[in-house]
Amino acid sequence: MNDLPIIPILATLLGGLAFWLMLPRGTARGRGVGALAMAMALGLAGSQMPRVGDWLDNSVFFILAAVTIVSAVAAVTFRNPVYCAIWFGQMLLGTAGLFLFTGAQFLAVATTVVYAGAILVTFLFVLMLAQPEGKAAYDRVSWEAMLAAATGVVVVAALSMIIGRTFAPEGALYPWLGMPTSQQLAANVLTPAHVARLGGELFGRYLIAIEVAGVLLLVALVGAAVIIGREKR
Amino acid sequence: MPYEVALLNNYLLVGAALFGIGLVGFVSRRNLIVMFLSAEMMLQGVSLSLVAWGRFHNDFGGQLLVLFIIAVAACEAAVALAMITMLFRRSGKLDAAHWQTLREANQPRFHEEPLPEEFGDQPLPWPRLTPAGIQPDVPREKIDYRPKV
Structure with missing residues (x-):
């Protein structure tokens, strides 16, 4: 608390500056510098994160995290919306990998199939119907790029400061959070019968919720058809 | 730091970064x-x-x-894409600024600054080839005319 965490603050500020440089502002000047600064910010932030397990776990996690974050930045800052959508797909694959890394096998597959397979393709469909010639003039300017980047800096700084204070070794809030042993994990969340347990929970504890979700999907389907069909009358 | 705590810490940090990046993009x-x-x-x-x-x-x-989040996101995508398609039919572009007449009464209008031309949109430099054979009698503007690169 007494000494400021210099490197995380520096990383967040540098990331915000890089984001402002990389966002479309009507000019291509400074995008290379922005990409370089973003790489530096990500490296700084990664150097401050705690290591996870042995070197193999570490490298898998940090590669997946880097793929996710870099694709997310690219998806937001590219000017051609088709490239944005494709980078977004890669971001989804990165999050699917992270889900798999933490043991959520079904979610990894569901994210890949539903998000990257269905939703993203629908996006690309509309995009290519509406704007087949690539980037338009309004893709080359953004609203208030500097204020937007500053907002992102504030949000990320606040969140990561809270996270860092909660789990810092000397702050030691986490014993009160309760930590599972590996035997408990292997008996419940990391069980080999993952999908069976997940389905059991889904149709046991969350039966009403899944019925509501089904009704919601039906309502959305009907609503989309009504919205689209209104023009024809 | 124990393994589970480090894992949670890193996942929360990556999630926070994704949230912030998405926020900046949306704004x-x-x-x-x-x-x-x-x-x-x-x-x-x-x-x-x-x-x-x-x-x-x-x-x-x-x-x-998260499973329910995926379901709600699918609903959201269906309805939002329907609305975007409707807006596109009305205006002919995917520009959010086109709908700024829907703003509140005393809010200022968004002014679009004229865009400077970028290098990427300029016509490509065509290679100059060594002339061979008899020079045909073609007017200059017909040679330089390229409908679409």
Whole structure:
């Protein structure tokens, strides 16, 4: 608390500056510098994160995290919306990998199939119907790029400061959070019968919720058809 | 730092970064579809945190909540794409600034600054080839005319 965490603050500020440089502002000047600064910010932030397990776990996690974050930045800052959508797909694959890394096998597959397979393709469909010639003039300017980047800096700084204070070794809030042993994990969340347990929970504890979700999907389907069909009358 | 705590810490940090990036994209981009992609990115950041917390508390609730997030995102995508298609039919572009007449009464209008031309949009430099054979009698503007690169 007494000494400021210099490197995380520096990383967040540098990331915000890089984001402002990389966002479309009507000019291509400074995008290379922005990409370089973003790489530096990500490296700084990664150097401050705690290591996870042995070197193999570490490298898998940090590669997946880097793929996710870099694709997310690219998806937001590219000017051609088709490239944005494709980078977004890669971001989804990165999050699917992270889900798999933490043991959520079904979610990894569901994210890949539903998000990257269905939703993203629908996006690309509309995009290519509406704007087949690539980037338009309004893709080359953004609203208030500097204020937007500053907002992102504030949000990320606040969140990561809270996270860092909660789990810092000397702050030691986490014993009160309760930590599972590996035997408990292997008996419940990391069980080999993952999908069976997940389905059991889904149709046991969350039966009403899944019925509501089904009704919601039906309502959305009907609503989309009504919205689209209104023009024809 | 124990393994589970380090894992949770890192997942929460990555989720926070995804949320922030999506927020910046949603606030600053003007293309309706890119705005929507950014909103989905914020959902992904929250999903990462939920899965990590679910593992930390040794409970399937986090993963199931993410499953519901995916279902709601699919609904959202269907309705939003229908609305975007409608807006596109009315205006002919995917520009959010085109609908600024829907703003509140005493809000100022968004002024679009004229865009400077970028190098990427200039016509490509064509190679100069060594002339061979008899020079045909073609007017200059017909040689330089390229309908579409």
